[in-house]
Structure formats: structure tokens, C-alpha cells
Amino acid sequence: PVAALTEDLQRLQAEYANYKKRVDRDRLLAGEIATAGALMELLPILDDLDRAGEHGELTGGFKAVADQIHNATKKLGLEKFGETPSAFDPNIHEALMHETSNEVKETTVTKILQFGYKYKERILRPARVVVTDPEHGS
Structure with a gap:
């Protein structure tokens, strides 16, 4: 017992x-x-x-x-993010405009229209950006 x-x-x-x-x-x-x-x-x-x-x-x-x-x-704990130039990452960037150029080798963020913010590793808002894609056929 x-x-x-x-x-x-x-x-x-x-x-x-x-x-x-x-x-x-x-x-x-x-x-x-x-x-x-x-x-x-x-x-x-x-x-x-x-x-x-x-x-x-x-x-x-x-x-x-x-x-x-x-x-x-x-x-x-709020963190601001968004740098140029940087590789485009759809997890943290929202592409609002696309351009092409033979000066880039990969899709690259070339302008920040609105900074992104995160809190505790959680994205509150993606950075709204202009991306430049490599030109094809050159």
C-alpha cells in the first residue's frame, strides 16, 4: 500500500x-x-x-x-530587414516589380520599396522589393 x-x-x-x-x-x-x-x-x-x-x-x-x-x-524585439543587392528570397521578400539585366547572375533584390519586419524569427511583413532577373539569351 x-x-x-x-x-x-x-x-x-x-x-x-x-x-x-x-x-x-x-x-x-x-x-x-x-x-x-x-x-x-x-x-x-x-x-x-x-x-x-x-x-x-x-x-x-x-x-x-x-x-x-x-x-x-x-x-x-522588432527587427527591420531589407538590403540591396541581395539574393531574392520569397520567404522574406515580396516582389512588386521585375526588371531584367545582364549584370546579375541570379534573381536579385535591387531596390527596397518598403522594409520588412520580423519579431522573434516570425516575419510580420515581407520586404516589398524590385527584383532584377538575369537576361536570357545573351
């Missing part, structure tokens, strides 16, 4: 430990999903800040606020 009770107690302790791990994992995942949702809502604002910066419209106090927003989203 004591051995059976000890076995039952050990089984219950193991079940409880597994339950606790599952709850902790679910809580962490729920937090990440909520953060990703909030960051998604900020992407259009970040795009506007990038455009304003490109046109020299971010100066003085506005630049300081833009820098704070960029730093806060980075601290939360």
Missing part, C-alpha cells in the same frame, strides 16, 4: 510539473502574440517615419521622437 501511494504521489507530481510547464509556455506565447499584434499596428507609422527621414523632414524634436519610437520597437 505505501509503495502504491508513493507511486501515485510521484505520478501526480509529474503531472503537475508538466501542467505548470505547459501553462508557462502558453502564457509566454500569448504575450509574444500580443506584442506581435501591437508591433504590426506600428508598422505604418514606422514607414511614415522612414519616408519623412528620406525627405529630410525629420529634424529637431521630431527626429528625437522618431528615434525614441525606433529604439522602443527595437527593444521590444
Whole structure:
């Protein structure tokens, strides 16, 4: 009888430990999903800040606020991506325009129209790009 009770107690302790791990994992995942949702809502604002910066419209106090927003989203884990030239990857790039050139050997990202963003290795938005394909027959 004591051995059976000890076995039952050990089984219950193991079940409880597994339950606790599952709850902790679910809580962490729920937090990440909520953060990703909030960051998604900020992407259009970040795009506007990038455009304003490109046109020299971010100066003085506005630049300081833009820098704070960029730093806060980075601290939360948001990563901006998109480089030229780079090999086209349909997992992280969305090709909006295609060109051809004999200067490339493979399909290459030649212009970033809109940066992509990822959070915790999850793509929130692919980089929207212009790609250049190699010319055939030359």
C-alpha cells in the first residue's frame, strides 16, 4: 500500500510539473502574440517615419521622437530587414516589380520599396522589393 501511494504521489507530481510547464509556455506565447499584434499596428507609422527621414523632414524634436519610437520597437524585439543587392528570397521578400539585366547572375533584390519586419524569427511583413532577373539569351 505505501509503495502504491508513493507511486501515485510521484505520478501526480509529474503531472503537475508538466501542467505548470505547459501553462508557462502558453502564457509566454500569448504575450509574444500580443506584442506581435501591437508591433504590426506600428508598422505604418514606422514607414511614415522612414519616408519623412528620406525627405529630410525629420529634424529637431521630431527626429528625437522618431528615434525614441525606433529604439522602443527595437527593444521590444522588432527587427527591420531589407538590403540591396541581395539574393531574392520569397520567404522574406515580396516582389512588386521585375526588371531584367545582364549584370546579375541570379534573381536579385535591387531596390527596397518598403522594409520588412520580423519579431522573434516570425516575419510580420515581407520586404516589398524590385527584383532584377538575369537576361536570357545573351
